Amino acid sequence: MKTYTDQLGNQFAFETAPKRIISLVPSQTELLFDLGLEESIIGITKFCVHPYHLKSTKKIIGGTKKVHYEKIRLLQPDIIIANKEENTLEIVEELQKICPVWVTNIVTIEDNLQMISDFGQLFNKRTEAQKWIDKTNFALADFQHFIKDKEVQKVAYFIWANPYMVAGGDTFINELLKLNKFENIYDNNPKYEGRYPEVVVQKMRIQGDPDLVLLSSEPFPFKDEHAFELGRHTHHAKTIFVDGEMFSWYGSRVFKAFDYFKKLHENL
Incomplete structure (x- = not known):
């Protein structure tokens, strides 16, 4: 059993990497896909438009502020990925009755890199996560050089x-x-x-x-x-x-x- 901590300090214990993922945040759906987790994503919001084909291959479970709890329950997720800003506390608390809800909290670039690293650990995609972290850091340094004057x-x-x-x-x-x-x-x-x-x-x-x-x-x-x-x-x-x-x-x-x-x- 491994223990993980989300960006609000909530602790989770999983014996194996969660296999059935529901994402309540469009940008995090895109990240999960880019980490090679397309097969594991089972439910997304109607606003999850990248990559576009997921809208026809995954179950739509509502929006970011209003979700269909029964649709989510029937999908039998192992984990739901939410965000402090995008999703309400009420939604998160209701969904916690179904399965663990991992909440991200992104204000800075560092928070963003931490989220990518966390997903790499949580879903056993460490190599893919590190590639995105390295690419992002390289592009950031390049842009900082571009913008400095x-x-x-x-x-x-x-x-x-x-x-x-x-x-x-x-x-x-x-x-x-x-x-x-x-x-x-x-x-x-x-x-x-x-x-x-x-x-x-x-x-x-x-x-x-x-x-x-x-x-x-x-x-x-x-x-x-x-x-x-x-x-x-x-x-x-x-x-x-x-x-x-x-x-x-x-x-x-x-x-x-x-x-x-x-x-x-x-x-x-």
């Missing part, structure tokens, strides 16, 4: 409209913004506490007046009219549509994000 730019990163909401501090998005030398005007802003605060866009000029307004492709489908409206509330900001997966997905997606970030900077 770039000027810091002030940004506002929008994730929702009606009401307008942004990424604040203590989020993985904020960590990746900092990595890109983007200074988030809503990080540690005393007027807008919380990780994803609702903001008054008419006050953007006096609250930081960003150089760039970034409109994420998820979870809200921003349109040109949003870009125009937000641009009006700054002095000179450039409004840019960005790939939300590259800024908010953890797991193996982080490795893939660095090339995207380079192209983004080259186009600024």
Whole structure:
């Protein structure tokens, strides 16, 4: 019997590597696939879109905030993979009545690498996990070299409209913004506490007046009219549509994000 600890400090004991996995988080589904665990994945959410073919080969058990408990129970999973931010405590507690629920908690790049390492240990995929860790570290070092002479730019990163909401501090998005030398005007802003605060866009000029307004492709489908409206509330900001997966997905997606970030900077 081996003992493992998730990122919330919960302990688990397994005699053998769990074989029947349900993933409640799209980016973690992608990571499990990239670790060579496709055969072991038995259930995913409707938002698990990478790789796309899993939607037709695996059982859909609901979304990230609303799951079908009976569908999950009937699949007889050995383990369910959840995330502190994506899934509610209520969901996790209910699912714990079915089987062990492993909860990740990702705010930094280091947290992300720890998750990859944990999955390698837990699912007996240590070699594959180490490859992804090494690739990610190499790409990170390369990107840090690329970015080192770039000027810091002030940004506002929008994730929702009606009401307008942004990424604040203590989020993985904020960590990746900092990595890109983007200074988030809503990080540690005393007027807008919380990780994803609702903001008054008419006050953007006096609250930081960003150089760039970034409109994420998820979870809200921003349109040109949003870009125009937000641009009006700054002095000179450039409004840019960005790939939300590259800024908010953890797991193996982080490795893939660095090339995207380079192209983004080259186009600024």
